[in-house]
Amino acid sequence: RKEVEQDPGPFNVPEGATVAFNCTYSNSASQSFFWYRQDCRKEPKLLMSVYSSGNEDGRFTAQLNRASQYISLLIRDSKLSDSATYLCVVNSGGSYIPTFGRGTSLIVHP
Amino acid sequence: EAQVTQNPRYLITVTGKKLTVTCSQNMNHEYMSWYRQDPGLGLRQIYYSMNVEVTDKGDVPEGYKVSRKEKRNFPLILESPSPNQTSLYFCASSLMDNRREQYFGPGTRLTVT
Secondary structure, eight states, X not given: OXXXXXXXXXXXXXXXXXXXXXXXXXXXXXXXXXXXXXXXXXOOEEEEXXXXXXXXXXXXXXXXXXXXXXXEEEEOSOOGGGOEXXXXXXEETTOOOOEEOOOEEEEEEO | OOOEEEEOSEEEEOTTOOEEEEEEESSXXXXXXXXXXETTTEEEEEEEEEETTEEEEOXXXXXXXXXXXXXXXOOEEESSOOGGGOEEEEEEEESSSTTSOOXXXXXXXXXXX
8 A cells, every 4th residue: 555645636627616635644653744736847845734733824725634644635716826736745753754645636727 | 045956957868877966955954855756656755864974765765876965965876877767856955854844956857868
């Protein structure tokens, strides 16, 4: 079983839609979680960290469900510029090697 | 401007010809790492460094070497490149370790023929 799994998509949504992605992880000792955004073949950039209590940044909301071992990213009022690949990253206690998901592709169309 | 730089950005080389990809950060970060990204496989860590003279293997270290003689620089060395090392490479840095936000360089697209 892969350590971190994401639905590759693509998720194809109209502007203004709300879309959500999940990312499941297998190591229950995982300690820190992030969502990164990657535009086509460019470097990943941090979108947001994921805190235990959940956190929001404008149109973006991230949540952590430790019991079911997944994190989620919710995007409200999608914009054309949100089209990208969204990578989840999981760091486990005792390891200095982060585990990246393979990414979920989002396409927002007019 | 806080940034991670990599050079070269694009490189085409032949099997067996040693090459070095440089990486430099100006944020005084302790943690630096190298990743390769291949279609369908996502980002995989090659090597990481917790500080000067402290390096360790990531998930896919075979065929690569690194060094960390200065805090700001973390070059990736391919002693004898092979076609299966054709990939997109990213250098990244973080303030303390991988549990903090990582800042990525712009990437180096390497083709080995």
